[in-house]
Amino acid sequence: KPVAPSMKAFSLEMLMQEKREAKVDKIVVPVRKASGGQNADLVDLIEQYPDEIIGLAGIDLVQVDYSLREIEKYVVNGSCKGIVMEPGQDLEPWMANDQKAYPIYKYCEKNNIPIAMTFGGISVPSLRYYNPELIDDIAADFPELKLILVHGGWPYVTEVCQICLNRTNVYLAPDFYFIKSPGCKDYVEAANALLSDKIIFSSAYPVLPLGDAVECYRNSGLSEQALEKVLYKNAATVL
Numbered sequence: 001k002p003v004a005p006s007m008k009a010f011s012l013e014m015l016m017q018e019k020r021e022a023k024v025d026k027i028v029v030p031v032r033k034a035s036g037g038q039n040a041d042l043v044d045l046i047e048q049y050p051d052e053i054i055g056l057a058g059i060d061l062v063q064v065d066y067s068l069r070e071i072e073k074y075v076v077n078g079s080c081k082g083i084v085m086e087p088g089q090d091l092e093p094w095m096a097n098d099q100k101a102y103p104i105y106k107y108c109e110k111n112n113i114p115i116a117m118t119f120g121g122i123s124v125p126s127l128r129y130y131n132p133e134l135i136d137d138i139a140a141d142f143p144e145l146k147l148i149l150v151h152g153g154w155p156y157v158t159e160v161c162q163i164c165l166n167r168t169n170v171y172l173a174p175d176f177y178f179i180k181s182p183g184c185k186d187y188v189e190a191a192n193a194l195l196s197d198k199i200i201f202s203s204a205y206p207v208l209p210l211g212d213a214v215e216c217y218r219n220s221g222l223s224e225q226a227l228e229k230v231l232y233k234n235a236a237t238v239l
Helices: 005-009 012-021 039-048 064-075 099-110 132-141 157-166 184-192 212-220 224-238
Strands: 026-030 053-058 081-084 115-118 147-150 170-173
Touching: 005 012, 005 147, 039 053, 039 064, 053 064, 064 081, 064 099, 081 099, 099 132, 132 147, 132 157, 157 170, 157 184, 184 224, 212 224
Parallel strands: 026 053, 053 081, 081 115, 115 147, 147 170
Antiparallel strands: none
16 A cells, blocks of 8 residues: 655654645544543644644543543633544443443533544454444434544445434544445445535545545545535534
8 A cells, every 4th residue: 555755754744745735725633542642742733733733632431520621621622623532442442322421422512522433444342333323322312413433434334324314413434445445335425415415535644645545535436516525515514
């Protein structure tokens, strides 16, 4: 697979240059707590590039009260636009509809804070963590809570598309699963028709260089109208 020069050099400056060459307006940067990410570092990054980076604070379920304070600090009173949660990939994995998470969902719904949830993909102890019914439960219990499924609920593509159609508050960010994976054409068909307002471009950088990801989406079979929404408008609406 291609490796971005910025990844090889571990250079933030090169990444921002690649971003501009790919004509990417803004980069959404999530903090991954299980990988050792720190929200304070994200704040420093946003301060360096305030017009180019949208930050999503990392939140886990180790201590719910502490997590709520972090959301207040980094989102409500800070520079981040939403949060990231990773049920199946946290150091202590948990099911997305775990009642322990409900105070966080309630707080985010009340304060109009979108949640990007890693939900789909391969790095998970059991496929059970990606059971689409878990998301359907949350979306039903918190109908005003914006949920963005990072990795697009893959491999349950048809099922999550049904949930997106049925639940107005669920969105899909399939990233590289939109490109060359089983079910990728279903994402394209959904974006061209019933789910034109619910599919969001994402690159999963550094898995794909930014420019390559953009070109893959442009050549995926999306209509011009769908491209405008998927590459920009849908994310702008949610965030």
